[in-house]
Amino acid sequence: MNLVNLESVSHAYGPKPLLTDVSLGVAAGERIGVVGRNGGGKTTLLSVIAGQVRPHGGRVTHTRGLRVGFLSQQDELDPGIPVRELVLGGRAEHEWAGDQAVREILASLIGDLDLDAKAGDLSGGERRRAALARLLIDEHDLIMLDEPTNHLDIEAIAWLAGHLAARKSALVVVTHDRWFLDAVSTRTWEVVDGRIERYEGGYAAYVLAKAERARIAQAAEERRQNLMRKEIAWLRRGPPARTSKPKFRIEAAQALIADEPPPRESVELVKFATARLGKTVYDLEDVTLHAGGPGSGPLVLDRITWQFGPGDRIGLIGVNGSGKSSVLRLLAGTVSPDSGRVVRGRTVRLAHLSQELAELDPARRVLETVEEIRKYIQVGKKEWSASQLLERLGFKGDAQWKVVGDLSGGERRRLQLLRLLMDDPNVLLLDEPTNDLDIETLNELEDLLDGWPGTLLLVSHDRYFLERVTDRSVALLGDGRLSLLPGGVDEYLERRAAGSAVTARLGSAAPSVPDRPGAGQPAPRSQSGAGAELQRQSEPTGLSAKEERELRKELNRLERQLDKLGDQESRLHTAMAEAASDYARLGSLDAELRDLLGQKDAIEAEWLEVADRLGD
Structure with a gap:
C-alpha cells in the first residue's frame, strides 16, 4: 500500500523546471535514497512528497492520518527554548528516562549537550543534531530526511544508519553519503532533468544498474549512429538521385539528424602535474599539542613522534572535537605545538583546504x-x-x-x-572536502585523487570517500595518541564501542608480528605511512632517539617495498587468471610469481628483525 502518491507532478523555480510530469509512490516500509546533482530538484521532490510545497501541476495524495517526520536542511528552531523542551517536548523525565529507545537516541546524538542550554546558544551542528533527535523520538509512518549526515561524525552516522534500518517507518532520504545510502536504502531514485529514474537496491546496486543501462544505451546509440551515417550518405549521392528518393525516407533521415542529442553536461576535473617530493615530507618529533593553544583546551597529541612520508595517503578519524582540524593546522604551520618540533621537507608544496x-x-x-x-x-x-x-x-x-x-x-x-x-601542490591537507558536493562531483574528485601522486592527509565524515582515496587510517581516540587502524573505519567503531583506546597497541609504527604478511594474515592496507611512529612506546628499548628514528625510517622503506610487492602480486594473480588457457604464458607468470614471493619473504624477515630491535 502506498502512503504517498504523486500523479503527473510538475514544479519549477523561475524558468528552470525541476520536476516534469512525475508519477510515483512511496509504499509502507520502503526505504528510498534520492541522488542527483546539486540544484537538480532533490529537496523540491522531498518537500512535495511531504506536502510542504504545493506543485505547480499534478496531484499529491497522502493516506488518511499519515504521520510524516521531515528534517529539512534549514533548522528553524525557537532560540529561546531549552534543548530539553526542543527535543523531548512535554514528556516528563520519568517517562523518557525509562524508555531505552529514547535514551539511546539522546546518548547517540546529543549526549554532549546540556539539556538546559538554550537552542539559540547551540552551534549549527548542535542544532542539527537536536532537530534530528526530536524527529527520531516521535513515531512516524514516513520519515523524510534532507542531508541528515551533515555535522555528524563517522560514529554517529553508523549509529543513525543502524537505527533507521531497524525502524518500521518508510524512509525517503536525500544524501551525498554513499556509504549511508548503501546502509539504509533498498531503492534509489535519481533526479535528472526533471525525471525520476528508479533503481532497485542501495548505492552500489544503483551504480551497477546505471552502468548497465549506459552500456545498453551506448550499443543502441552506436547502431543509431551507423544508421545515421548511411542515411546521410544516401541523401548526399548527388541531386539527381536525391530527387528520386521517396519523400518519407528523406524526412526520416532529416528527423534522425535533427534528433541528435547535445553533448552531456558533466563536471570534469583535470589532473594536474605535481612537484617532486624528497624523502622527508613531515617529521613530528616529541610533539605535544592542545586544541586551544599551549596548555589550553583538549589534549590532542601527547609527545608524539610521527613521520609523514612521500606518497602517504592517510585518513584521520575521530569524533567531532577530537582535534583532527588542529592536526592539519599544525602541519600547515598555522598553529605551533606546545612542545617538540615539526620538521617540514624542503621540497614540500602545500595546499590546505580548511572547513x-x-x-x-x-x-x-x-x-x-x-x-x-x-x-x-x-x-x-x-x-x-x-x-x-x-x-x-x-x-x-x-x-x-x-x-x-x-x-x-x-x-x-x-x-x-x-x-x-x-x-601545483605535492602535499594536500583536506579538511572535510566533501561538504556540499554532489555524488557526481565526488566521483570526479576521487578520480582526480586516484591518479594524483602526491602526499595526502584527509579528514572526512564521508566514510565511502575516506576509504576510497586513502590507503591507511589513524585515529584520535582522546588519549593523546595517533592510533593505527589496520581494520579501517570498522575497527575504529569497534574500538570506540569497546572503549579500548588505552589498552590497544595498534598505534605504534608497525603492528605486532602476527599482523605482518606471512604470519597468518594478509598485509593490511591501512598500516601507518612508512613506518611512522604514531605513539611513543611505554617500554624503553635501550635505543637513543637518533637510533630509533633511523630504525623507523628503515621500517618505512621496508614497508613501502612490501606494499609495492603486494601490488605486483595482485597484478600477477589477475594476469594468471586471464591467461588460464595459455599454458606457455601461465608458466612464465608462475615463475615470475615465485621469484616475487622469494623477494617478499626476504624483506619480511628483514622487517621482523628491525621491528624486534625496536621492541615492536
Missing part, C-alpha cells in the same frame, strides 16, 4: 579568484585558460562573473579545490 574557506575573498569574482593563481595551465598537449577550466567545472557563462560571496557551499568548495590544484 571555513576563509581564504576566499567574498567580494571578488569567480574568474578573478582563479586567475590570481594562474591564468593558463598546460594539460597534456593543450593549454587551458582559467575560464575554460571553470566552464568544465560547471561555472558556465555569467556564472564566472558571480561574486564569491553569492556562491553556494558546493560552488565555493569546487572553486577552492580548483584554486588549490592549479597552484
